[in-house]
Amino acid sequence: LPLEFQGAMPILRSLHNAGYEAYYVGGSVRDILLNKPIHDVDIATSAFPAEVKELFRRTIDVGIQHGTVMVITKEATYEVTTFRTESTYQDYRRPDHVEFVRSLKEDLKRRDFTINALAVGIDGEVIDLFDGLSDLRNKILRAVGNPYERFHEDALRMMRALRFVSQLGFNLEPQTFEAIYEYHSLLAKISVERINVEFVKLLMGSFRQAGLRSFVESECYIYCPGLRNQGEGLLRFAELGGPAIPTERQAWTVLIDCLGLAEQEIQPFMKEWKCSNQLIKEVRQMVPALAYRKQHEWNDWQLYQLGRELALSVDYLLYYFHQEPNLAKIRLMYQNLKIHSMKDLAIKGNQLMESFDYPRGPWINQVLRAIEKAVVDRRLENHSEELMNFAKDYLRKEQP
Ligand code: ATP
Ligand code: MG
Incomplete structure (x- = not known):
């Protein structure tokens, strides 16, 4: 069992000893099997939230209506979520209520993709009810069950599919792609905040070329803020090449550069995307700086105005436009400025x-x-x- 899972083992054991089932589930299982670093270990259990709280001394209700209780141990905190089904969906969005159940199978069935529907038990055995392991091996992203139904239930899953393509480099299983294409307009029903989260992951993925191409081919982009007429710009972004873009502000900067927005269009565009004011402020400085830097060397005044971190952040982006960043030079120039504020x-x-x-x-x-x-x-x-x-x-x- 990997190190990250071992830390949570006492929690799974306690649940077991009390007569409940408990498993590692979701993204952490997928990422471990792919040998990728994991951020959070999700635990699913047949115990109901009140039963989980009874078992552990220190817990916090983080999303009790969804069945999630945070269990605090000396070493770390873990989210423990009760097996659940999401029965009635309205408006193509989140379910209007969740129902707690005792069966792992029911819980795995409501998950979006086969590779996200794997569970690992306390003996390290993998529970694979939807052939997720074979899809992992073959790098296929496939909806659990009927893709048309699944995207109709919750249209955000379409954006999740595209961001997983970008993060993992997997291929969309043909029917899964067809269903996204068929239902792409349902994205209009999803809150911009939730689309934003997936979109940023799509922009920052290691395989963004594939992710962005699918985003365009499926026509999902048409129902995203400010992108309706931007198919070509998005494909320009797809064709850039280069590794994953390290930060969110850099991702927006490259995107806006590829879309060719005018300076005064940046703020309204990012507002529509519900980006934070801080992020908008940074990107509004970075976009013109990048455009300038593609043609000229930095000068003192620009460096002074931009500040060290943003200037480095912009210069790094030259790499994506087949030019050489010179970070050492920026550090030196900045250090030698007569004043810094x-x-x-x-x-x-x-x-x-x-x-x-x-x-x-x-x-x-x-x-x-x-x-x-x-x-x-x-x-x-x-x-x-x-x-x-x-x-x-x-x-x-x-x-x-
Ligand atoms: P990441 O590594 O980016 O966190 P993740 O797969 O863990 O990816 P989460 O949003 O943390 O994504 O969700 C955890 C798990 O919950 C998923 O792996 C999936 O099984 C399930 N899930 C999340 N969102 C949905 C959804 N919209 N529909 C169905 N299942 C979902
Ligand atoms: Mg996760």
Whole structure:
């Protein structure tokens, strides 16, 4: 049994000793069998949530209505979820209620793909009721049961299928693909937040070429925010080549570059995707910086404005456009900047206030901005006397 599973073994044993069934399930089983690193160990059990809570001293209700209880051990925390079925689906979204059951088979049956419907018991035996092992071996992504029914029940599964193609490099089983193609328009019923999660994983997958091509071929992209007319742009992204894109902000930056959005279109596009303001802020800086960097070397002012981390993050992306990043040079250039923020200036706003006889107003900031740029561009030494002279000159020319 792999190390990650061993840590959770006492939990499975306790459940067993109390007369319940318990298994490792879901993505962790799939990833272990694929020799990939795993993030979270999911445990499924026949014990109902109240029964799980009775057995363990420290638990937290994280999603008790879905049957999930977090069990806390000295070493780690684990999510223990009661076997369940998801009976009635409305609006092609999540089930309106879940029903707890005692049978593993029922629980595995409601899972999306055969490779996600494997379970491992306490003796390390793999329970494979839907031929997931053979699909794992043959790199096939296949819906559990009738794919048309499964995507009709929950349309998010279509996006999950495409992101697994991108993450794992598996092929969509033909009927599974056909069903996605048939039902792609049901994506319109799914919340953007949930599509976003899968879309980002799709963009960041090691096999994004295959993932993005399937995204376009299945026409799922048409029902994603801001992509309706972007089939060609998405295929440009698919054809880029290169390894998995390391971070989310880099993924959005490359995407937007390939889509050819104008600078003022970035914010509305990402807002539609419900991206966080922080992420939008970063990408709005990174996209024009990347476009510039494809044509020119960095200059001090740009590096200063972008900051070290974003500049490195952008430069790394050159690799995807058949150019050489030069991260060492950026580190050096950044280190050699005359100042790294306004705070480093040898003069403060209140000193300006005291030295000049103008009422408080936007002029102070204007002068500071002009000084900042001049210092970064090495036209002006960062010494208080020289900065003050510069301010005098500036204010003579630009009467506040
Ligand atoms: P990841 O490694 O990205 O977490 P995962 O397969 O573990 O991938 P999760 O969202 O963590 O994905 O879901 C855990 C498991 O729950 C899945 O492996 C699958 O068995 C089941 N599952 C998740 N979402 C759905 C869904 N929409 N429909 C059916 N089963 C699902
Ligand atoms: Mg998971």
